[in-house]
Amino acid sequence: MSETRVLRIGLPTGSLQEPTFALFAKAGYIISGASRSYKPSVDDPELVIRLLRAQEISRYVEHGFLDCGLTGRDWVYNNGSDVEVLAEMMFSKTSAQPTRWVIAVPEDSPIRSVKDLQGKVIATEAVELTRRYLSEQGVDATIEFSWGATEVKVPDLVDAIVDVTETGSSLRANKLRILETILESSPQFIANKAAYLDPWKKAKLERVVMLLQGAFAARDKVGLKMNLPEGQLQALLATLPALRNPTVAHLTQPGWIAVETVIAEKVAREIIPQLKDLGAEGIIEYPLNKLVY
Numbered sequence: 001m002s003e004t005r006v007l008r009i010g011l012p013t014g015s016l017q018e019p020t021f022a023l024f025a026k027a028g029y030i031i032s033g034a035s036r037s038y039k040p041s042v043d044d045p046e047l048v049i050r051l052l053r054a055q056e057i058s059r060y061v062e063h064g065f066l067d068c069g070l071t072g073r074d075w076v077y078n079n080g081s082d083v084e085v086l087a088e089m090m091f092s093k094t095s096a097q098p099t100r101w102v103i104a105v106p107e108d109s110p111i112r113s114v115k116d117l118q119g120k121v122i123a124t125e126a127v128e129l130t131r132r133y134l135s136e137q138g139v140d141a142t143i144e145f146s147w148g149a150t151e152v153k154v155p156d157l158v159d160a161i162v163d164v165t166e167t168g169s170s171l172r173a174n175k176l177r178i179l180e181t182i183l184e185s186s187p188q189f190i191a192n193k194a195a196y197l198d199p200w201k202k203a204k205l206e207r208v209v210m211l212l213q214g215a216f217a218a219r220d221k222v223g224l225k226m227n228l229p230e231g232q233l234q235a236l237l238a239t240l241p242a243l244r245n246p247t248v249a250h251l252t253q254p255g256w257i258a259v260e261t262v263i264a265e266k267v268a269r270e271i272i273p274q275l276k277d278l279g280a281e282g283i284i285e286y287p288l289n290k291l292v293y
Contacts, residue, residue: 007047007204010061010069012054013038016187019091020070026215026289027208046204055125058083058190067195068205074101074164074185078129083190086209089216090186097166098184101126104151104176105160114180117141117160123153124162133182151176214290221288222268225260226280233257236278242267262291 011020011031021031024042031049034040038051050066057071058081068086076083090098103122105111111120114137123146124130130143146153150161151174162182165171171178189209195201224243228236230250236259237243246261259280263271268285275283 005046005200007201008067009047010050010052010057010066012057012071013051014054016054023212023215027211061190061192064192064194067201068191070187070189072185073188074126074129074183076188076190077183078126084193084196085188085190086205087189087213088186098186099164099166100184101129101162101164101182103160103162103179103182104171105179106155107175107177111160111179114139120159122160122162123150123158126162129183130162210292211290214292218288218291220265221262221291222265223262223286223288224268226275226283227251228257228259228280230255230257232279240271240274242271
């Protein structure tokens with residue numbers, strides 16, 4: 001197979017690796033061997049996977065070492081990478097909410113606003129993101145790169161930090177107070193602009209993205225099918241608005257219909273007893289891998 005028939009994808013290590021692999025699996029791509037190598041195998045011969053830090057992926061995509069990749073919007077912004085954004089998918093290690101880059105200070109700090117950071121020292125991993133934000137606010141501060149454990153550096157080493165959080169629990173545990181949110185971020189599927197102009201790579205990219213988006217759309221949803229007396233259909237639709245636009249088909253048994261729909265998984269537990277009360281039989285709930293609109 002020629003190199004032009006291979007799509008090189010960068011996927012993140014760390015906290016996003018497990019949910020990323022799970023999403024790819026639901027999309028139909030099984031990745032294996034990641035625990036032993038940064039070059040895991042995948043069951044599609046047209047894909048080559050590379051595992052990298054999310055902080056680096058957008059740079060490698062921009063410069064053509066990778067054709068595409070999945071990384072956070074924050075790192076695309078921090079790196080100033082000129083890439084094609086093909087999709088945004090709101091998932092993370094703990095929730096379906098975006099992560100936030102925030103400025104945090106000790107709970108008892110006299111710093112009350114961004115303007116109070118003038119002349120202060122700030123530690124962060126996202127140096128460029130922080131510098132650009134403070135410049136927009138007209139604040140001149142010293143920004144130090146942090147290799148990790150950023151929360152423990154205040155107040156002894158720095159006056160404030162800029163760190164990423166989902167729930168804020170880690171900051172609260174370290175007795176820190178959020179001063180301001182700089183940026184909200186979620187994973188983005190990005191592509192090298194030259195690769196996206198190549199007809200084969202563009203077609204392959206769009207197929208992969210479609211399947212990933214279908215897998216993402218199916219999160220927390222289930223399929224539901226049942227048999228129902230035909231005379232109860234309108235009562236079912238009026239009583240259960242969750243069953244909007246279901247598929248309805250007549251059975252060979254006169255007076256009965258088959259109803260099938262997709263609903264949120266948390267709704268299923270509430271409505272299945274109601275369906276039974278309306279005379280539904282043979283109710284089946286089943287998981288979904290992909291939901292392609």
